[in-house]
Amino acid sequence: MATDKTLFILSTFCIFVGIVFSLSLPVFTTLYFNYNEWHFFVRQFTVGMVGIFLMWSLSRLNPDRHLSFLGLGIFFLCLFLMGIMHFLPESLVTSAGGAKRWIRLPGFSFAPVEFFKIGFVYFLAWSFARKLDESKKTLKEEIKLIVPYVGVFLIVIYLIAVLQNDLGQVVVLALTLAVMIFFAGTSVKLFVISVSSAIVIFIIAIITSDHRMLRIKTWWATIQDMVLSLFPTQIAHALRVENAPEPYQISHSLNAIRHGGLFGEGLGGGIFKLGYLSEVHTDFVLAGIAEEIGAIGVTFLTCIIFLIIYRIFRISSRSSNRVFYLFSLGMGLLIVFSFLMNAYGITSITPIKGIAVPFLSYGGSSLLALCFGMGMVLMISKRAKL
Amino acid sequence: MEHSDTRKIKILFLFTIVFFGFIIFLGTLFYWAQIDRRLPTLSYEENDFASRGSIISSDGFKIATSKKLYKASVDTRNIDPDKRTLFLKLYSLYSGDPIEQIDKILKSNNGIVVLSYKIDAKKAKYIQSLAKKLIRLGVFRSYEDPKTKVTFTHGLSVGESGENRLYPAKTSMTPLVGYIKKIEQDSITKVMGVKGIERYYEDKLLAIQDSFTQGQRDLSNAIILNGKSVSLDKIDGYDIHLSISLKLQKLLENLLDERKKEFDAKEIVVAVMHAKSGAILSLASSNRYDPNFIKREDYNALNPSSIEDVFEPGSVMKSIIFSLLLRENKVNPYDIVRVYGGKFKLGKQVITDTHDYEWLSAEDVIVHSSNIGMAQLAQNLDAIEFYQGLKDFGFSQKTNIDLPYEAKGMIPPIQKLKSQTYKATVSYGYGLSTTFMQILKAYNVFNNNGRMVTPSLVSHIALQNGKKYEMPSSNEKEILPISVAKRMQKILIKTVKKGTGTRAAYEGLQIGGKTGTAHIASDGGYANNYNSSFVGFANDDKNKFTIGVLVREPKKRYYHFASLNAVPIFREVVAKLVDEGYLQPNLTSEQ
Numbered sequence: 005m006a007t008d009k010t011l012f013i014l015s016t017f018c019i020f021v022g023i024v025f026s027l028s029l030p031v032f033t034t035l036y037f038n039y040n041e042w043h044f045f046v047r048q049f050t051v052g053m054v055g056i057f058l059m060w061s062l063s064r065l066n067p068d069r070h071l072s073f074l075g076l077g078i079f080f081l082c083l084f085l086m087g088i089m090h091f092l093p094e095s096l097v098t099s100a101g102g103a104k105r106w107i108r109l110p111g112f113s114f115a116p117v118e119f120f121k122i123g124f125v126y127f128l129a130w131s132f133a134r135k136l137d138e139s140k141k142t143l144k145e146e147i148k149l150i151v152p153y154v155g156v157f158l159i160v161i162y163l164i165a166v167l168q169n170d171l172g173q174v175v176v177l178a179l180t181l182a183v184m185i186f187f188a189g190t191s192v193k194l195f196v197i198s199v200s201s202a203i204v205i206f207i208i209a210i211i212t213s214d215h216r217m218l219r220i221k222t223w224w225a226t227i228q229d230m231v232l233s234l235f236p237t238q239i240a241h242a243l244r245v246e247n248a249p250e251p252y253q254i255s256h257s258l259n260a261i262r263h264g265g266l267f268g269e270g271l272g273g274g275i276f277k278l279g280y281l282s283e284v285h286t287d288f289v290l291a292g293i294a295e296e297i298g299a300i301g302v303t304f305l306t307c308i309i310f311l312i313i314y315r316i317f318r319i320s321s322r323s324s325n326r327v328f329y330l331f332s333l334g335m336g337l338l339i340v341f342s343f344l345m346n347a348y349g350i351t352s353i354t355p356i357k358g359i360a361v362p363f364l365s366y367g368g369s370s371l372l373a374l375c376f377g378m379g380m381v382l383m384i385s386k387r388a389k390l
Numbered sequence: 391m392e393h394s395d396t397r398k399i400k401i402l403f404l405f406t407i408v409f410f411g412f413i414i415f416l417g418t419l420f421y422w423a424q425i426d427r428r429l430p431t432l433s434y435e436e437n438d439f440a441s442r443g444s445i446i447s448s449d450g451f452k453i454a455t456s457k458k459l460y461k462a463s464v465d466t467r468n469i470d471p472d473k474r475t476l477f478l479k480l481y482s483l484y485s486g487d488p489i490e491q492i493d494k495i496l497k498s499n500n501g502i503v504v505l506s507y508k509i510d511a512k513k514a515k516y517i518q519s520l521a522k523k524l525i526r527l528g529v530f531r532s533y534e535d536p537k538t539k540v541t542f543t544h545g546l547s548v549g550e551s552g553e554n555r556l557y558p559a560k561t562s563m564t565p566l567v568g569y570i571k572k573i574e575q576d577s578i579t580k581v582m583g584v585k586g587i588e589r590y591y592e593d594k595l596l597a598i599q600d601s602f603t604q605g606q607r608d609l610s611n612a613i614i615l616n617g618k619s620v621s622l623d624k625i626d627g628y629d630i631h632l633s634i635s636l637k638l639q640k641l642l643e644n645l646l647d648e649r650k651k652e653f654d655a656k657e658i659v660v661a662v663m664h665a666k667s668g669a670i671l672s673l674a675s676s677n678r679y680d681p682n683f684i685k686r687e688d689y690n691a692l693n694p695s696s697i698e699d700v701f702e703p704g705s706v707m708k709s710i711i712f713s714l715l716l717r718e719n720k721v722n723p724y725d726i727v728r729v730y731g732g733k734f735k736l737g738k739q740v741i742t743d744t745h746d747y748e749w750l751s752a753e754d755v756i757v758h759s760s761n762i763g764m765a766q767l768a769q770n771l772d773a774i775e776f777y778q779g780l781k782d783f784g785f786s787q788k789t790n791i792d793l794p795y796e797a798k799g800m801i802p803p804i805q806k807l808k809s810q811t812y813k814a815t816v817s818y819g820y821g822l823s824t825t826f827m828q829i830l831k832a833y834n835v836f837n838n839n840g841r842m843v844t845p846s847l848v849s850h851i852a853l854q855n856g857k858k859y860e861m862p863s864s865n866e867k868e869i870l871p872i873s874v875a876k877r878m879q880k881i882l883i884k885t886v887k888k889g890t891g892t893r894a895a896y897e898g899l900q901i902g903g904k905t906g907t908a909h910i911a912s913d914g915g916y917a918n919n920y921n922s923s924f925v926g927f928a929n930d931d932k933n934k935f936t937i938g939v940l941v942r943e944p945k946k947r948y949y950h951f952a953s954l955n956a957v958p959i960f961r962e963v964v965a966k967l968v969d970e971g972y973l974q975p976n977l978t979s980e981q
Contacts, residue, residue, distance in 0.1 A: 032608055138396070187400060230421055259429050261422045273616075275432050279609025299423035303416055310412055314405070321401040329397070344411050351418040 007063050008385035011315040014308055015059065015378050018363035019052045019371070021305060022289075026366045028271060029292045030285040032278045044285060044366055051368040055375030062379025067328065067387055071380060075126025075331070078376070082120035086163045089116065105168050106369075117164055117173055118373035124160065124177060125184075125334035126380070128153070132188035133326035139189070146194050150185060157181060172359035176341045178202070184334050222251050223355040226258070256280040257291040257350045261299070268298030285366040287358045291350045309343055309362070316381055322388040332381050338362075339374075434607035439550050439578060440597035443627030445567055445587055447636035448849065453559045453567050454588065454681070456581070460514035461551035462505045465544040466496055467533040477529050481505065481546070484520040485513060502544075507551050514548050521546040525610070552579025561678040562640050563632075565694045566793065566847065569681040585692060587847060589794045591630050594851055598625035628851040628859075633669035638662075641966050645959070646676035653955050654945035659696050660963055661830050661845075665927065665934035668834070668843035668864065670791075671972065695942070697791060700799040700823035701921045704908025705759045705952075707819035709878060710832055711768055712756055714779035716874045720770040723753040723877065727763045734762040736814050741765050753881045757889035759905060761818045768817030773807040776816070782869050783832040784842065790864065791827055791845040799823040819908055826940050829925050834936040836878040836902075837927040840870035882926055891924060893957040896964045898975025900929040903937075903960065905952035910943065919943050924956035928964045930973045937963060 026048035034041050062074075089097055089104055098106040098113055106113040135149060157178070165174040182202070186195040210216045225245050232240035250258075260276035263269065274295040277284040284292040294302045316336035323329040339362045346365075349356035360370040444455040462485065469477055478496075482489045487506055495503050509517065524530065525545050532543040555570050568586020572579055580597075583589035605619025613619060646658045655676070662671040673696060679688035693699075715721035729750050732743040741761050747754075755763030771779065780786070786801045801822045806812045815821040827845060835842050844864035852858045870878070882902030885891045890905040903926015910919040925938040939956040949955055967973045 183404070187397075187404075230418065230425075258422050258427065261419065262425065262427045263429060263432070265423055266420075275606050275608075275614075278607075278614070280430075294419065294423070299416075299419050302419060306412060306416060310409075313408060317401050317405055321398050333401070340408050340411070344415065347415040347419075351415065351422055353414065353418050 006386065006390075007382050008315055008319060008388075008390060011312065011319075011378070011385065012059060012063065012382055014312045014315065015363065015375075016056050018305070018308055018312070019055060019375075022364045022366070022371070023048050023052050024271070025289060025293055025296075025364065026285060028296065029274070029277050029289065030366065033285065036279070047368060048366055048371075051371050055372050058372065058375045059379040059382060062376070063382030063385075065383050067325075067380075067383045071126075071327070071331075071383060072130065074380060075123060075130065077123075078119055079123030079127040082116045082123050083163075085116040086120060086167075090167050105170065112368065114372075115369040117168060117170060118369040119376065120164075121173065121177060121338055122335075122373055122377040122380070125180060125338060125377070126331055128181065128184050129327050129330035129334055132184065132330055136185075136188040136190065141191075143191070143193060143197075146190050150190070150194075153181070153185070170358075172345065172357040175357065176338065176345060176359065179341050180334055180337045183337055184330060187333055188330060219251075219355050221245060223254075223352060226250050226254055226352045251356070253281065253283070253288065254350075254352050254356060257288055258352065260288075260291040260295040261351070264295035264298045266298050266300050268294070268296050268301055271296050283358075286360060287346065287356075287365070288350055289361050289365045290347055293364070305364070306347075309339070313340055318390070319381060319385045319388045322390060323384060324389075325384075325387060328384045328387060332384055335377050335381050338377070432606050433604065434611050434613055435602065435604035436613060437550075438601040438624050439553070440600050440624045441553055441626045442555070442581060442597055443595040443629045443851075445591075445595075445630045445632065447559075447563070447632050447634055447639070449635045449637055451559060451636040453563050453632070453636065454555060454557050456553045456555055458511055459507070459551045459554055459579070460509040460511070460517075460548055461507045462509060462514075462517050462546060462548050463502055464496075464505060464546045465502050465533070465542075466500055468530045468542070468544050469496075470529055470531045473527070473529045476527065477524065480520060480524065481517075484516045485509070508554075509548070509551075517546070518548045521548065522610070550578060553581060554579075555581045555681075557681040559636060559640075560680050560682065562636060562643060563634065564678040564681060565675065565692055566634075566673055567681065569684060569692070585795070586694065586793060587630060587632075590792050591628075591848070591851075594628040595630060597627045600624060626854045628853060630848055631850050631852060632847055633664075633849040634672055634847060635970075638966065638970055638972070639672045639674055641970070642672050642674040642963060643676070643678065645962055645966070646674055649941075649955070649959055649962075650676035652946065653941060653949055655941050655955070656943040657695060658942070658959065659826055659938075659940045660959070661696060661826070661938045662963065662967065663830060663834060663845055663936045665834055665837040665929075665936045666843070668831075668845045669849060670845055670847050671935065673847070693795070694793060696826040696940075697789070697793050697796045698825070700797050700825055701942075702820045702822065702908050702911065703824050703829055703923065704819035704906035704921065705761075706829055706833075706904050706906035706923055706925050707822075708756055708759065708764045708817065709836070709882065709904045710783055711764065711771070711776075711779075711817045712752075712881070713836065713870055713874055713878045714775065715767055715770060716877060717779070717870055718771060718775050720775075721752050721767055723751065723881065725752040726750070727752055727755055727760075727766060729755070729760050729762045732762070734765070736765055737811055739811055739814065741814065753884065754889075756881050756904065757885045759885075759890050764817045765814035768813045769810060771813065773804050776807045776813060777801070777804040780816075780822070783835065784828055785822065785824055785832070789825070789827045789831045789845055792847050792861075796827075797825050799825055799828060819906060826923075826938060829923070830936060830938040833904075833925045833927070833938065835869045836875050836882060837929070837934050837936045838875070839872045840868055840875035842867045842869045879927075886926070890953045891926070891957050891960075893953060894924065894926065894960045894964070896928065896961060896968070896975065898930075898977045899964065899968075899973055900927070901964065902926045903957075905957060907950060907952045918950075920950040922950060922952035922956045924952050924960045926960065928967065928973060931976055933973060935967065935972070939963065 027045040030044045034043050096108050097104045098108055106115050161174055165171050182198055210220055228244060256276050274292055276295055277292050281288045313336050316332050320329050320332040342359055342362050345359050346361045348354040360367050362374055441456040445453045447453055478489050478492055481492055485506060492505060495505055530543055530545050532541050534541040566586050568588035569584055570581040570588050571584050573582050583592040601622055601624035603613050603621040605613045607613055642660055650658050658676040661673045677691040679691045727750055729747050731748050732746040734741045743760050743762050745758060750760055750763050780801045786798055788796045788798055802812050812821060831845055843866055848861055850858050850860045879902055882904055885904055886894050886901045891903050894901055894903055903924050906923040908921045922941045927936045939960045941955045944950050944955050
């Protein structure tokens with residue numbers, strides 16, 4: 005049985021696309037901060053190369069012997085780091101707006117949360133494989149089984165959402181957790197109950213905060229024309245919100261997509277990356293790419309990502325080991341949720357929540373963590389009946 | 391195996407949902423990519439106006455030059471009220487304007503206000519750098535117009551308000567250099583030549599091409615220079631380089647100012663011209679004005695009288711007529727002419743001289759300026775020779791010097807020149823009108839081997855990039871055979887040695903010339919007003935200069951004679967030329 009080479013090649017391709025755009029998109033930022041024009045490119049290129057090497061090296065290991073050590077190791081290490089991070093001196097952590105997200109090491113800094121996601125998924129897969137099975141249980145039994153995980157997840161919420169003020173990551177993890185529990189063998193009933201209670205909590209959270217309410221309103225103002233065109237006129241009229249301003253970033257994100265049109269302005273030809281879209285190389289990378297290679301170019305990249313997801317799910321469904329099965333499923337879900345959350349955000353399908361696009365966004369920690377996870381999936385692929 | 395199958399179905403189900411999730415994204419993406427959506431203006435253009443050229447003296451001084459002016463404006467609605475004081479303090483610091491003044495301007499209007507109009511280039515740079523700092527300090531915030539619903543953020547903007555014409559040499563070189571008027575062009579103040587060189591060379595001085603850059607812009611309005619951008623270089627107007635030296639001009643002007651006072655004259659004009667090329671070395675007038683601030687009392691000094699005013703030249707015409715007689719072989723310099731002791735009746739007309747010689751040789755008629763002698767000699771020319779001769783010397787035509795509004799003067803028609811009386815009066819300089827420049831140009835023929843050249847003030851024009859363009863040299867025309875020209879030169883030298891021009895003599899130089907003291911006609915008669923002139927040349931071994939002096943209406947008693955005013959001034963001019971190294975007296979060879 006061989007490693008899934010296609011998956012490796014597709015991932016590598018995406019990493020290279022990310023490297024190319026790390027040169028093209030942040031030109032304004034380099035000028036604004038007086039950086040060298042290669043500043044972002046050199047970093048992304050280096051991390052990309054290290055990441056590809058990491059994927060390759062991990063793929064060569066024996067999953068039966070090393071996977072558990074790596075997965076649980078990274079889970080507990082990152083949990084520990086995130087726990088003590090808040091108490092580390094200023095010289096060791098970089099904070100942004102009061103949120104301490106990066107640990108500073110000589111020469112670079114890294115965000116433990118990115119690696120934690122991989123570790124968390126492995127921890128769930130490992131634990132579910134032992135505690136949950138497909139046998140019939142009553143709802144009460146099921147709830148009893150998953151309560152400990154809810155407890156663990158509350159700690160995660162505290163560490164990431166409260167201490168690091170990074171709600172986007174928590175949402176991705178929550179969604180992954182929910183789907184994984186379901187796939188680990190709980191009933192549809194439980195799944196429906198948990199999803200509906202999540203929606204209720206979500207709505208309460210919005211209604212109780214003016215600031216969140218405003219965000220929803222401005223989001224709706226942006227998207228309403230598109231959505232309401234699908235409804236009959238009377239209903240559409242009732243649902244319409246007037247005079248709500250379009251949020252600045254979303255507005256320019258949509259401008260960039262419109263400016264790019266179907267075929268784009270050409271590589272390097274984007275205009276909205278020049279100061280209009282301020283996070284163009286990270287959270288708005290898809291909008292920046294859309295302006296340069298057009299909707300058709302983005303469709304092509306989306307297809308590549310989709311193929312990656314397909315390969316991962318394939319490995320998952322063909323693994324007989326339950327840990328392997330759940331872990332690769334979780335990895336696939338991480339990519340799906342991160343990608344869609346970002347993609348929906350920049351097209352205003354949902355309100356925007358800052359999260360990196362897998363493979364494409366500039367950023368060392370997220371790319372390296374993703375490569376680490378992909379390496380583990382590739383390691384597993386050797387045991388799948390492909 | 392059963393487990394494995396449900397697992398596969400579950401994953402397939404999940405995968406289908408994911409697929410639809412992706413489809414929703416792509417559908418929305420294409421929706422936004424195609425929808426009719428108003429994008430912000432993504433292009434920007436910048437203009438940098440080219441300036442008018444300068445007028446530069448031969449010794450490198452700028453006589454007229456342009457300075458760009460800038461204005462700074464700001465939209466008060468975009469200033470964050472919390473940071474208004476910060477804005478006031480910083481702007482005051484950078485512009486040098488007092489805080490109270492800026493505060494007042496800001497309060498004057500709720501919208502765009504111009505903080506200052508006349509900012510020079512250096513300060514404009516400072517204020518531009520301030521504009522960037524203010525953005526970083528967050529002084530400006532966006533403002534939504536309640537009517538149009540358009541949201542905008544305008545920072546502090548610095549733009550050109552126009553150009554200012556400066557004349558650093560003040561009154562010097564006027565009225566030659568001329569002056570300008572201001573015109574508004576697309577809300578930019580520009581200038582246009584009205585008189586003098588400013589006017590004559592208007593099409594050369596005019597700014598040639600404004601710089602223009604247009605292209606896509608980034609958030610801070612910096613233009614992206616790529617394949618889609620357009621840019622034009624800035625080309626300022628030509629610089630006009632004069633053949634006149636400011637230093638000599640200034641020395642002569644000072645001299646004329648003194649002499650004007652001394653002789654109580656209306657104006658004194660002096661011209662010094664290179665005999666060979668016609669390049670004017672100096673053309674000075676006692677009547678000048680400051681083009682930076684023209685006042686009402688300057689009005690009669692605005693026109694260069696040397697080319698615009700015509701007058702009856704008087705005795706200086708005698709040399710011209712005499713040279714025509716020589717050209718036509720109608721006189722021998724050694725012929726003896728009877729001059730009747732100073733009083734002679736020709737037809738009905740009585741002609742007088744200021745001396746009482748009974749007989750004079752023909753050349754001494756010039757040397758001692760005998761009207762009676764000249765009137766008789768002139769009868770030898772027939773009407774056609776007379777008329778054509780005057781035409782050949784350029785009378786009644788423009789000299790084509792590079793100044794606008796030149797007067798032509800006039801000569802009697804050929805019919806009248808058949809009459810004895812007309813021949814006589816024209817021969818000693820009445821009955822025709824000329825400009826000072828026409829006389830100078832005619833006398834230059836004697837000093838240039840019989841060849842006539844066009845006087846010119848400009849040696850070359852040049853672009854800012856250093857490219858030089860010589861002015862096309864005029865066609866030389868032979869008016870007199872070289873022998874006649876040499877003979878005339880000798881006679882004029884004799885006039886300085888022995889005749890009316892003795893006070894012009896300068897040892898070591900070849901000096902010649904002819905006086906003219908012309909009554910000014912008024913109300914049918916000739917009152918006691920005179921135009922006194924001396925026109926001639928001063929040469930050394932290398933250089934030949936033709937020089938003219940005109941003293942208009944000297945009022946000082948007994949000093950109306952050219953020999954007592956124009957001639958001494960001529961000598962002083964020669965002395966300045968020697969001082970400044972234009973002429974080197976040769977004291978060894980005999981003159």
